[in-house]
Amino acid sequence: MLPINLNELTIGHIQGLVTAETEESLTLEYKSILPGLGADDRREMLYDVAAMANASGGDLIYGIQDRRDEENQSTGIAEKLSVLKIENVQAEIARIENLIRDSIAPRLSGIMVRVVQSDQGDALVIRVPRSWNGPHMVTFHSVNKFFSRNNTGKFPMDVYQVGQAFAQQRSLGERIERWRSERIAKINRGEGSIPVGGPSLLVIHFIPALAILQPTLAGNWFVPEQLKLKIRPLSLGGSFNYRYNSLGYVVYPGPSGYGYTQLYRTGILEYVDGAVLNGQQTDSGQVIIASALLEQKLVEALENTWSLIGPLGISPPLYMGVSLLKVKGSIMSQGGRFFLAPMVFTEDVVTTPEIQIEAIEEPRPFQSTLLPVINSIWQAAGVEHTPYMRNDVWDPFGRYSF
16 A cells, blocks of 8 residues: 555656555555456456455555566566556546445445546556455445455455454454443443533443554554644533543533543544533423433534544544433433423433444434434433434424424
8 A cells, every 4th residue: 555645646656666666465456457347347346446445455556567577477566657548537536436336335435546647647546445344245247246355466255254254343343332331331430531520421432443453552642733623522611621641632621511522542532421411300300301402412423523533544434322321210301391201211321332434425414324323312211213303304403392
């Protein structure tokens, strides 16, 4: 893989591979011409992309011709630019992106396609991130095949290898659930990053797969200055403070707010709030949770997180989980009205299942992404689904009368 942000790629970087006689590897492969319109050409490109995603990720570079040996066999050593010419850059990028999107399952996220041009020849680079949502299968023209990759190129995965890949995915889910459970227990005991006021706590986690699967290594780590003010607590007071801590970097409101947002060195984002769940009380002392506000805060947390992951270099997928702590007996309100039953939490700690987020491809409030989490919270209170629906459209920011 080229050691550069693809948005900064120039023809000089491509020529540098030729000058250095760089050899193909686990994360680098050369092609002299673009995939054609024929089914075989398109299928071969999809095999290459899926193989990289199922292995360690990497760059497919179209526009480099590799050296041939005495028997005219490929050596994998970059020899020269292949005089590739791309007439309509945007159309070619769209063709490749659409083919990858529609012909690999589950869908790959984070794919980048970049074209650089020169008088000596053009190059097109497909950057494939390592996927943690695999294994990925090519489904083009009714083909159902799994590929992976080693240092000598791609290979079809056998039944055992496919099973191992699925087992790794299951292991990831178990490890995320275990990490989250241990962290929630600490927060519930008052051992979070910052002491939080309020009897009930809302906790939201966004956990990148890499944060769980890869060990944290010692090294320089800091938050860029331009991002510090973008890491926001759920409930802002008149001001907020920030500091580095042993976990990473934490932001918390001033005296008029409750809670914090913790950015871990691993890329995990943790929102803890002591205001959202603590509303008015009934005559008998039961807390009435402002349910629309709760749903709005989940939208805002996702929005804030997604604005941060790119600049912070955090790669999807992310796993989102929501926890409500110390809520036994609390009531979920509906549009200003509430009922003692069945909208009452009967458990002290409510945790939603984790949802996997590969990309955000819909407008706010991100219905297809967030609605499963929202509904699971309502079900914990005894209700089938959120009441903030109109004609199958979820709108927690609208006005309702019941």
